[in-house]
Amino acid sequence: MKSIVVKGGHGGRIEAKRGQLIEITTVEESQVCDLFAFNSDNIREALSPGHTRQVKRHIYLKKGDVLYSNLRRQMFLLIDDPVGVNDLCMSQCDPERYELSYGLKNHRSCRHNLAEAMKDFGIPYEYLPEPVNIFQPTFIQADGTFAAPTQSPAKAGDTVTLRTLMDVIVAVSACPQDQTPLNKHRPSDLRITVRDV
Ligand SMILES: [Zn+2]
DSSP states (O other), X not given: OEEEEEOTTOEEXXXXXXXXEEEEEESSSSOOEEEEEEETTEEEXXXXXXXXXXXXXXXXXXXXXXXXXXXXXXXXXXXXXXXXXXESSOOOOOHHHHHHHHOOSSOOOHHHHHHHHTGGXXXXXXXXXXXXXXXXXXXXXXXXXXXXXXXXXXXXXXXXXXXXXXXXXXXXXXXXXXXXXXXXXXXXXXXXXXXXX
């Protein structure tokens, strides 16, 4: 078993072998985890919310769902999800989001955290993949618009568990968004654990 604590607003990285379990745990209530993953044997193959939506033909994740890569291969099986609130639609926050929406320069962001966590792999910043946003509520209204962001319903200690279906490098961001209620206006830590079944 191995485990890392990702500081609120920052990112981290951990590796897992096929068949192991990855647990994503909140330390405090209401903290979103932007989840990114790459095939350990081919860094160009990454977790893809778009392919996952297309194969599922659904925009919400539920226990028993498979998460797919950009090569339409199975990466993860969602085996436990006590909150049941995850997002497959939103891109990660980035410096431009904070500057354009809130006038904040050099605010930390999930995209920056991902770039930092994966720095030694040389992935061009523009080609960084999109996230699966664990614990993030996204509600689509009847007219197709997204409802305004609301606070993540995750409680302290809630754990989402994924089984890996290939060897993976996992990068996560404890989303630094503090301008909406999503992370209760104060990003907090996440614990990521890799264990054998
Ligand atoms: Zn974010």
